Amino acid sequence: MRNMKQGFTLIELLIAIVLAAGGLMVLMQLMSVAIFADSDLEYSLTALNLANEKLEEVKDSDYSSVVSATESPISGFSWIDDRVVTVSEVSSDLKDVQVEVRWTQKGGQQSVNVRTYIADY
Amino acid sequence: MQARDKTRFTNRGFTLIEMIIVLVLLPMLLGVSGSLFVVGLHAWDTGRTRTGIREDVSYAMDEVVRDLKEMANGSLAQYSSISHTIQFDERGGDTYVLYLHNADDSSFDSSYTESLYDLRKADITQGEDPASGEGTLILRDLVSPDATTPATALTISSTQVTLDIVVQRSDEIVRTRTKVRPRNL
Numbered sequence A: 001m002r003n004m005k006q007g008f009t010l011i012e013l014l015i016a017i018v019l020a021a022g023g024l025m026v027l028m029q030l031m032s033v034a035i036f037a038d039s040d041l042e043y044s045l046t047a048l049n050l051a052n053e054k055l056e057e058v059k060d061s062d063y064s065s066v067v068s069a070t071e072s073p074i075s076g077f078s079w080i081d082d083r084v085v086t087v088s089e090v091s092s093d094l095k096d097v098q099v100e101v102r103w104t105q106k107g108g109q110q111s112v113n114v115r116t117y118i119a120d121y
Numbered sequence B: 001m002q003a004r005d006k007t008r009f010t011n012r013g014f015t016l017i018e019m020i021i022v023l024v025l026l027p028m029l030l031g032v033s034g035s036l037f038v039v040g041l042h043a044w045d046t047g048r049t050r051t052g053i054r055e056d057v058s059y060a061m062d063e064v065v066r067d068l069k070e071m072a073n074g075s076l077a078q079y080s081s082i083s084h085t086i087q088f089d090e091r092g093g094d095t096y097v098l099y100l101h102n103a104d105d106s107s108f109d110s111s112y113t114e115s116l117y118d119l120r121k122a123d124i125t126q127g128e129d130p131a132s133g134e135g136t137l138i139l140r141d142l143v144s145p146d147a148t149t150p151a152t153a154l155t156i157s158s159t160q161v162t163l164d165i166v167v168q169r170s171d172e173i174v175r176t177r178t179k180v181r182p183r184n185l
Helices: A010-059 B002-010 B016-069
Strands: A069-071 A080-091 A094-105 A108-119 B086-089 B095-101 B116-123 B136-143 B153-156 B161-169 B172-180
Touching: A010 A080, A010 A094, A010 A108, A010 B016, A010 B172, B016 B086, B016 B095, B016 B116, B016 B136, B016 B161, B016 B172
Parallel strands: none
Antiparallel strands: A069 A080, A080 A094, A094 A108, B086 B095, B095 B116, B116 B136, B136 B161, B153 B161, B161 B172
16 A cells, blocks of 8 residues: 555656656657658749750750750759750651759758650651 | 664655756756757748748649640640740630739739739630739749749740749749640740
């Protein structure tokens, strides 16, 4: 009976505090995962816009000047590694154009790709 | 005697050393977890602001790019020579003006003296007047074209429109850029 009224020991309290802190840390971790997932999306969307920008430029140029090229850096977007245009001739009047925008995030390289065919008409 | 001693022993409470250890460890743990929590909250707030901007920018880009791609031939121009405006005709339809508006910037001209502007689209065929901020709101909080970089820029060449969009809310700035070549030019 006397033992039941003893209350918590110091060790029990410390264990409880450490466990509670550990639990909070896990929650924080989840929060930061959510935040990073969202910033990934922000980068991808802007990279996609920049890839489309290049594609529109290519569509607006003469057929003969549609050639492979690499741009780096992209002004105003220092986080982008480079923007690569790869052109391969499908036939004498048809070109396969791919634009790839690459950036580095969390140690790995990410990229988005857009692709179109351009005809000499 | 033996029994009374035992009672005294089990009820003796914490020693001074134990109390000191608790009083030192508890604030330390609270301090660490508390500051982690504050950092987490701040990151959360930042993330929420940027998500909001990204969603709005994504919507605005889709809307504007689609309009400009499908515009009628030969109709691309600035609205009464004001920079960062885009006037275009819908195919077989009305004439629209994309423009930047801030009610505090009363003169509708090429100087953008306020810090943030709204992007709006006015159907001038239906009598909507850009000078008084009429038309549909497309995107809020664009950084003034006159700002030191990065600044919003809506520019037109003979066959291309460049949309350089910079949005700022609290301290968060999101920038994206694309070009549109109208299909019917």
